[in-house]
Amino acid sequence: MLHSVSSSYGPRDAAHVVYDPSRDAAGGVSTKADSTAEGLICAFLLLLALIFGGGTRADLFSDLLIQLAAIPAIVFALLRAGTRELVDVQKSWLVLIASIIAVPLIFLLPLPNAIWQWLPGRSEVFAAQTMAGTHGGWSRALTLDTTATMAALRALLPAIALALLAPQLDDRWRRRLLKLVILVAVFSVPLGLAQLNGGANSPLRFYVPTNVLDAVGLFANRNHFAAFMVAALMITAGFLLEDLSSQRSGSFRFRLQPIVYSLIGCVLIFGLAISRSRAGLGLAAVGLLGVAVCGWRVLGPRILPWIMGGAALALLLVFQVGFVWIVDRLGQLFAGDHRWLILSASTKLANEFAWVGVGPGVFPVAYAAFEPISAVGAKIVNHAHNDWLEWWVEAGFLLPLATIAFFWWFRTSSLRLYRALAANLPDQIYRQGVWLAVVVGIVHAAFDYQLRTTTNLCVFVLCCATLVQLPGFRPRQTPSRFRSRAVPALNPPSENA
Numbered sequence: 001m002l003h004s005v006s007s008s009y010g011p012r013d014a015a016h017v018v019y020d021p022s023r024d025a026a027g028g029v030s031t032k033a034d035s036t037a038e039g040l041i042c043a044f045l046l047l048l049a050l051i052f053g054g055g056t057r058a059d060l061f062s063d064l065l066i067q068l069a070a071i072p073a074i075v076f077a078l079l080r081a082g083t084r085e086l087v088d089v090q091k092s093w094l095v096l097i098a099s100i101i102a103v104p105l106i107f108l109l110p111l112p113n114a115i116w117q118w119l120p121g122r123s124e125v126f127a128a129q130t131m132a133g134t135h136g137g138w139s140r141a142l143t144l145d146t147t148a149t150m151a152a153l154r155a156l157l158p159a160i161a162l163a164l165l166a167p168q169l170d171d172r173w174r175r176r177l178l179k180l181v182i183l184v185a186v187f188s189v190p191l192g193l194a195q196l197n198g199g200a201n202s203p204l205r206f207y208v209p210t211n212v213l214d215a216v217g218l219f220a221n222r223n224h225f226a227a228f229m230v231a232a233l234m235i236t237a238g239f240l241l242e243d244l245s246s247q248r249s250g251s252f253r254f255r256l257q258p259i260v261y262s263l264i265g266c267v268l269i270f271g272l273a274i275s276r277s278r279a280g281l282g283l284a285a286v287g288l289l290g291v292a293v294c295g296w297r298v299l300g301p302r303i304l305p306w307i308m309g310g311a312a313l314a315l316l317l318v319f320q321v322g323f324v325w326i327v328d329r330l331g332q333l334f335a336g337d338h339r340w341l342i343l344s345a346s347t348k349l350a351n352e353f354a355w356v357g358v359g360p361g362v363f364p365v366a367y368a369a370f371e372p373i374s375a376v377g378a379k380i381v382n383h384a385h386n387d388w389l390e391w392w393v394e395a396g397f398l399l400p401l402a403t404i405a406f407f408w409w410f411r412t413s414s415l416r417l418y419r420a421l422a423a424n425l426p427d428q429i430y431r432q433g434v435w436l437a438v439v440v441g442i443v444h445a446a447f448d449y450q451l452r453t454t455t456n457l458c459v460f461v462l463c464c465a466t467l468v469q470l471p472g473f474r475p476r477q478t479p480s481r482f483r484s485r486a487v488p489a490l491n492p493p494s495e496n497a
Contacts, residue, residue: 003249039079039173041073045178046418046458049158053454054206054219058151058361063454068424077164089398092409093468097163099405103398104153104360107143110185116140122351144366152361152394159456159461171427174466176432178235178331182458183422185232186264189271192225196274207299215274217425220455226280227450228270230287231437231459233268237291239435243394245298245429261345262310267313273321279447281318287440288314294432297421300305339385345370346384349391357396368394387445410438413467437463 036413048069052062079459086094088456114141125144145150166174192215195202200212209218214222240261272280288310295303349358349370364382371381384390417435420428441451441460448454 022428024332036079037171038165038168039176042162042169042173042177042181042494043157043167044387045069045073045161046180046462047184049454049458051218053158053458054217055454056220056224056449056452057494058148058155062154063489066454067154067157070161073161073366074157074164077161077168081164084168089413089468092412093465096409097160098378098404099402101153101160103395104149104156104403106398107149107320107357107359107395108141108146108153108448110139111142112139116142119356121356121358141359142356143362145359145362148361148365149359150361151261155361155454159457161467162458162461163370167468175430177462178384178430179239181462182232182236182264183227184218187325188225189267189274191215191382192217192271192494196236214276215271217271217456219231221450221453222275222441223448224450224453224456226450227278227283227441227456228459229268229271229275230280230284230440230444233265233272234287234433234440235434235463236264236268236289236433236479238430239305241263241291241295241298241432242426242429244295244303245426259305265310266313266317270317270321279444283440283444285441287436290381290439291433294436298429298432305415307462316436317446328423331456342371342381342385343389346386346389350389353393353396355397357392357394357398360394363390365392371440383449384447387449390449404440413464417467431466434463434466439469 045066048066053066055063057063088104113126113279117123119142122144141149163313166177169177189203194202195215195217198204205212205216206218207216210216210220211222216222217225217228219225219228240258243257243261269284274285292303295307346363346367349366351365353366363384367384368379384393395402414435417428417431421432438460441456441463445451451460
């Protein structure tokens with residue numbers, strides 16, 4: 001009788017899935033291995049990056065400190081990964097990381113001078129170096145500046161360490177690391193207020209040069225501070241959605257948590273307002289719209305009071321704190337902003353070196369020869385204010401290859417997350433905020449160079465790594481209306497039965 005019941009419900013139940021916390025995305029490898037060591041190392045390295053990684057120059061001692069700490073972390077991550085069986089999603093992630101690391105390594109490979117000077121944009125450089133007697137021996141690296149490319153490769157070390165360690169963590173540790181990002185972001189807001197109160201000469205501004213009239217937090221640039229606020233805001237929104245949809249919301253603790261996350265969101269929006277970053281405020285608005293869409297999918301009409309209340313409070317904070325500043329900044333969008341001249345000169349630079357590129361990290365040196373006289377001033381231009389354009393100038397034909405690899409991985413991870421959410425897995429809801437943080441980071445790279453800072457790059461990589469390993473699915477063995485009934489285990493019927 002029991003066999004007949006199972007047979008009648010079997011085909012229909014094959015479409016249902018349940019979460020099995022002991023299985024990973026491949027559905028076959030246990031994820032219960034202790035990851036305390038990896039988690040502690042990740043937390044220490046991430047904290048270093050969040051506190052000391054706000055600069056954008058390759059010669060900063062604070063960045064060097066993080067890079068030195070990342071070296072043993074990378075060695076440890078590789079040793080631990082060698083003792084574990086990697087699943088397909090982890091292998092594809094490692095392939096992506098290897099393809100990105102390969103870009104600066106390829107530019108460091110030596111080429112014969114006869115080939116090097118034939119490449120676009122290099123004949124004039126070779127002729128000038130020959131006249132000066134500094135062209136070196138019979139070969140040279142593909143990059144125009146080996147030292148700058150080595151520095152760019154060295155700057156990737158903290159992000160590489162996190163990229164290798166974070167996928168080995170269990171979900172508990174990933175949540176802790178994301179909440180560490182939120183904690184540092186919340187701490188940065190009163191620091192930004194203190195910087196405003198201290199004026200241009202405030203000792204709380206830790207980098208020179210910096211935006212002396214704006215809140216910059218632990219960064220050298222207000223836009224990078226705003227990018228960090230937006231990423232933390234998206235992560236906070238993900239945890240808020242998870243708490244609102246929790247079945248345990250009847251307890252006092254789980255009624256309090258959404259209020260706490262809402263207050264944290266208000267603090268972060270306040271930090272965005274005092275940063276006066278146009279890109280930051282615009283991307284925050286787009287990101288919060290995405291949060292509203294995700295919330296509607298998870299909660300339906302129940303999310304409406306939170307959307308309306310959050311939107312009203314956000315507008316009140318922004319207009320009360322920085323309305324005049326924001327209007328003034330928006331008025332400079334097309335007039336008085338040298339960013340457009342920088343983009344124009346960067347485009348000419350990209351055309352000069354065509355499909356080859358100048359080499360990772362070489363943009364500041366190469367740009368100096370193309371900078372228009374009208375744009376020359378007291379400020380030193382060391383980036384194109386558009387990471388995608390700057391990456392094209394530096395990496396040439398290797399950029400499309402690395403970009404295709406990244407977006408292919410991101411598409412696969414996004415589909416995996418969508419399927420997990422469609423299966424109503426509660427532990428995946430917070431990842432929507434992480435996913436939005438990745439999307440906002442990709443878009444922001446078209447308006448600024450925030451991923452050139454160690455802090456924002458590490459936060460971006462951590463969010464990507466959180467999407468690497470999602471829990472797997474297994475067929476439900478019994479129909480839902482029989483789940484509470486104790487059914488004894490039966491041996492499968494023989495062929496003669």
